[in-house]
Amino acid sequence: MNPQQTYTLILQLTEKLHAVGGPFQIVIAAAAVVLAAAALIPTASAWRRPALIAMALLLLAGEGVLAWYHFRLWQLAVVIDPSTGGLTGHIAAPLWIESEKLYVWALITAIMGTFMRRHREELLPGVMVVVAALAAAGVLVGQPFSNPLPGLLGQYTSYLQAMSMGGQAALGGFEGMESARQFYYNAWFMWVHPPLLFFSYGAFTISFLATIQMIRRRHSAYETTAYRWIRLGYLPLTFGMLIGFPWALAAWTGEAWWWSGKVNMSIMMWLLYTAVLHARLYLRERGMWKTVAALAVLSFVVLILTYVTTYVVPGAHSYAAVSGGADVAAMASRIAGSLIGGRA
Amino acid sequence: MTPSVEDIRQRTWDFALALITVVLLASLGIQSFIGTLYVWLSERNVAQWSQTAGYAEYVRIMNIIAAPQVVALVIVMGLCVPKRLFSRKALLAASLGMVGVGVVGGMIAGSLGRGLAIYLALAAVIQVAVVVLTIAGVRGPSYLTQGRLTKTGSGLLHLGFIVFAIVVVALQRSALMLPVFWVSAVLVTAGTALSFYADRIAWRRSRPQTEVSFAEDDQAH
Numbered sequence: 146m147n148p149q150q151t152y153t154l155i156l157q158l159t160e161k162l163h164a165v166g167g168p169f170q171i172v173i174a175a176a177a178v179v180l181a182a183a184a185l186i187p188t189a190s191a192w193r194r195p196a197l198i199a200m201a202l203l204l205l206a207g208e209g210v211l212a213w214y215h216f217r218l219w220q221l222a223v224v225i226d227p228s229t230g231g232l233t234g235h236i237a238a239p240l241w242i243e244s245e246k247l248y249v250w251a252l253i254t255a256i257m258g259t260f261m262r263r264h265r266e267e268l269l270p271g272v273m274v275v276v277a278a279l280a281a282a283g284v285l286v287g288q289p290f291s292n293p294l295p296g297l298l299g300q301y302t303s304y305l306q307a308m309s310m311g312g313q314a315a316l317g318g319f320e321g322m323e324s325a326r327q328f329y330y331n332a333w334f335m336w337v338h339p340p341l342l343f344f345s346y347g348a349f350t351i352s353f354l355a356t357i358q359m360i361r362r363r364h365s366a367y368e369t370t371a372y373r374w375i376r377l378g379y380l381p382l383t384f385g386m387l388i389g390f391p392w393a394l395a396a397w398t399g400e401a402w403w404w405s406g407k408v409n410m411s412i413m414m415w416l417l418y419t420a421v422l423h424a425r426l427y428l429r430e431r432g433m434w435k436t437v438a439a440l441a442v443l444s445f446v447v448l449i450l451t452y453v454t455t456y457v458v459p460g461a462h463s464y465a466a467v468s469g470g471a472d473v474a475a476m477a478s479r480i481a482g483s484l485i486g487g488r489a
Numbered sequence: 490m491t492p493s494v495e496d497i498r499q500r501t502w503d504f505a506l507a508l509i510t511v512v513l514l515a516s517l518g519i520q521s522f523i524g525t526l527y528v529w530l531s532e533r534n535v536a537q538w539s540q541t542a543g544y545a546e547y548v549r550i551m552n553i554i555a556a557p558q559v560v561a562l563v564i565v566m567g568l569c570v571p572k573r574l575f576s577r578k579a580l581l582a583a584s585l586g587m588v589g590v591g592v593v594g595g596m597i598a599g600s601l602g603r604g605l606a607i608y609l610a611l612a613a614v615i616q617v618a619v620v621v622l623t624i625a626g627v628r629g630p631s632y633l634t635q636g637r638l639t640k641t642g643s644g645l646l647h648l649g650f651i652v653f654a655i656v657v658v659a660l661q662r663s664a665l666m667l668p669v670f671w672v673s674a675v676l677v678t679a680g681t682a683l684s685f686y687a688d689r690i691a692w693r694r695s696r697p698q699t700e701v702s703f704a705e706d707d708q709a710h
Contacts, residue, residue: 363703376685384678387653391670394661401539404551406528413521420514423507430504434703440511447518458525459532460539 166290184273251279341385348378406458642683649676
């Protein structure tokens with residue numbers, strides 16, 4: 146392994162993604178504006194579904210580009226044990242981490258919105274506005290194409306630097322990188338848990354929109370629609386959260402994760418959706434529809450807070466600055482500096 | 490057909506249990522939220538707070554607050570399902586007896602976790618019996634939902650949660666952790682899927698409820 150050569154190849158690959166994806170980010174942001182406009186302008190109602198399908202296809206095309214980047218990165222990013230010189234493996238970064246989270250949420254919601262049937266005409270504008278907001282935030286805040294995987298690239302760059310120094314530095318760098326490879330990037334859990342949760346987030350988004358319709362129109366038909374989306378989201382949410390338990394025991398041994406901020410909020414979200422499912426058994430009792438509606442709205446608000454908690458409250462399951470978050474930020478700025486320096 | 494007094498009583502009891510369940514779930518949710526705020530403030534005010542004794546104390550207090558709520562949820566679960574199998578008084582007595590056994594066991598072992606594990610093990614045995622009776626189609630277990638597949642799903646997922654609670658409380662460092670965990674995960678997932686989508690696979694489908702306007706419903710009351 147030649148650390149300098151590997152670094153140069155990854156840098157070239159990232160610049161190539163930036164060259165292709167940079168303009169693509171602008172196209173998606175512009176498409177998000179058009180989508181929101183089509184949702185809000187009454188005369189554009191006939192174009193709503195085609196617009197959402199076009200957005201879903203655009204996001205899917207972008208996901209294809211990101212998948213290509215991840216595949217090429219997997220080929221290049223190898224981890225070598227400096228004590229033996231042997232290859233321990235390649236880094237297989239999942240397609241829904243770091244800067245790609247909002248993008249994946251937007252993509253899944255757009256696909257779900259494309260295929261929804263019950264109360265489509267009423268729900269479509271809301272779905273379009275949400276997809277537009279998620280897609281715009283996904284490319285403008287997340288920047289998956291112009292600033293891909295800042296944490297991973299930063300950590301791998303540090304590993305390459307340590308490897309080029311040799312000795313104890315190389316051993317230290319290897320331990321951190323190999324641990325991240327085994328328990329994070331290449332862990333089966335990271336390939337299963339986040340997409341299950343983003344699937345449930347997509348379903349809960351549409352369920353929330355149906356609940357708003359139920360409140361506006363005061364009719365149980367919309368509650369039935371909301372329930373159908375909740376149950377579609379609840380199943381992957383429950384399984385996805387459950388499988389987190391043994392993984393956390395193995396990956397976060399000695400770390401402060403029990404009752405940590407993100408874990409608490411995730412539990413709260415699950416409890417509230419469970420409460421909705423129990424409360425709706427008595428939907429026809431006097432005033433219960435209001436309780437069900439309030440719980441459903443509160444559940445979605447908590448879903449948003451749960452997502453935001455990842456970036457605000459420090460902890461094992463978090464990107465928030467204090468301990469690990471500060472490292473990620475430093476790595477991100479280093480990579481950004483590398484990219485700018487590489488082009489200059 | 491006019492509902493009998495017993496039917497009305499049963500429905501009121503069912504409704505009360507559902508409300509208690511919702512309140513308990515919301516209460517645990519509020520605890521989680523307060524915990525999140527506490528973590529956020531502590532991390533802002535104390536450097537490396539999660540490495541200090543303060544974090545260990547926080548976890549201890551959160552566990553102590555959550556334990557009775559989890560026990561209450563399992564008790565309600567136990568009261569919800571087999572209520573036509575036994576009389577209400579017998580069920581309440583059995584539930585209180587199980588809690589008593591758990592408390593005594595915990596005091597003897599000198600650990601809240603052990604007491605909770607003993608209680609959960611007893612609850613799991615009862616739940617297994619309920620699931621077996623439901624699958625066998627015995628006229629006894631009463632559910633809010635209709636159809637044997639839905640009832641079986643509901644029974645399985647509640648059993649799965651009790652088994653998962655046992656994993657969290659008692660088996661974290663045991664060699665049995667992973668196999669028992671996977672049993673709980675399969676029970677919860679399959680049970681939830683069955684309870685949600687029983688209508689799709691059932692031989693005889695139940696008739697869907699007629700949709701109503703809540704505005705009229707509110708006025709009617």
